[in-house]
Amino acid sequence: MRKKKPTNSASTFHFVIGDIHGCRNEMIQLESELTKFAKKQNRNVFVVGVGDLVDRGPDSAGVIEHFRSRRRDHLSLIGNHELMMLETLQEFCPKDFVGLKKPNWFVSIKEQYKWRKGLSKSLSFADFRVLRKVQWLGNGGHETLESYGQDSAKPETWKVPRAHLRYLLSCNLMWSCPAAIVTHALALKKDLQLLENANLGSLHIAKQDLNQAIQSIIWNRDVQTFHKFEKLHLSGHTPVKNPKKLRDKFAIQLDTGCVYGQRLTAYCIEAEKFFTVDSGFTWP
Ligand SMILES: [Mn+2]
Numbered sequence: 001m002r003k004k005k006p007t008n009s010a011s012t013f014h015f016v017i018g019d020i021h022g023c024r025n026e027m028i029q030l031e032s033e034l035t036k037f038a039k040k041q042n043r044n045v046f047v048v049g050v051g052d053l054v055d056r057g058p059d060s061a062g063v064i065e066h067f068r069s070r071r072r073d074h075l076s077l078i079g080n081h082e083l084m085m086l087e088t089l090q091e092f093c094p095k096d097f098v099g100l101k102k103p104n105w106f107v108s109i110k111e112q113y114k115w116r117k118g119l120s121k122s123l124s125f126a127d128f129r130v131l132r133k134v135q136w137l138g139n140g141g142h143e144t145l146e147s148y149g150q151d152s153a154k155p156e157t158w159k160v161p162r163a164h165l166r167y168l169l170s171c172n173l174m175w176s177c178p179a180a181i182v183t184h185a186l187a188l189k190k191d192l193q194l195l196e197n198a199n200l201g202s203l204h205i206a207k208q209d210l211n212q213a214i215q216s217i218i219w220n221r222d223v224q225t226f227h228k229f230e231k232l233h234l235s236g237h238t239p240v241k242n243p244k245k246l247r248d249k250f251a252i253q254l255d256t257g258c259v260y261g262q263r264l265t266a267y268c269i270e271a272e273k274f275f276t277v278d279s280g281f282t283w284p
Pocket residue numbers: 019052079080081184218236237238
């Protein structure tokens with residue numbers, strides 16, 4: 001008799017991977033370890049990326065393609081780097097975004113300029129958009145464009161496959177299962193609540209408030225403000241030497257600085273086990 005292939009979620013191991021930042025080789029190596037481990041126990045593999053698939057490392061295009069083409073058992077959240085990338089590309093190559101559905105977490109550079117909190121009133125829009133572009137390029141966007149064979153100095157010629165833009169725009173800010181909740185950074189309960197209300201269609205939420213909540217979900221590094229959730233909270237964003245279990249917070253930080261020459265780490269929710277591979281990448 002043919003052995004029944006496990007298909008339901010009870011027979012799946014969910015692995016959460018920390019910030020990959022274009023380190024495709026390490027990602028492939030780590031995933032082969034995860035597959036080996038799951039196979040031994042006759043389980044399927046489901047991979048959740050905490051976001052920041054892109055920037056700094058050598059092959060962001062390859063990492064996006066890997067997640068995009070394996071949507072059946074891979075999912076990535078939105079990190080601050082995907083957000084910077086999308087905002088800049090949308091501002092400098094608006095034609096590439098025509099007809100693509102924009103999620104509620106996407107705020108264009110033009111809209112941000114209208115709100116520009118804390119910035120001088122005399123800052124022109126021309127300067128603001130260049131400032132935002134330089135922020136992305138200087139934080140690894142240059143390497144991302146190179147992985148697509150593009151010249152970062154010539155925004156008018158930039159071309160990123162529409163399938164990749166569509167994929168990134170389809171990613172969410174949060175993923176959860178009965179045992180765990182995953183966000184890119186140390187998300188606060190009140191911000192996730194606001195996001196949930198917005199997703200449920202609440203009309204009473206100002207776009208600026210929603211944007212502030214989203215910024216905190218993908219940027220917050222402040223352990224002090226972070227409160228314990230009802231279930232295990234997994235995140236990346238802040239590089240740590242060892243995958244860190246925040247004391248008393250029931251939370252694990254998984255970004256182990258692969259792109260800075262350290263390691264790439266995953267955590268299996270069901271088996272409560274860490275997996276890690278050394279970085280083959282040296283930060284110049
Ligand atoms: Mn990050």
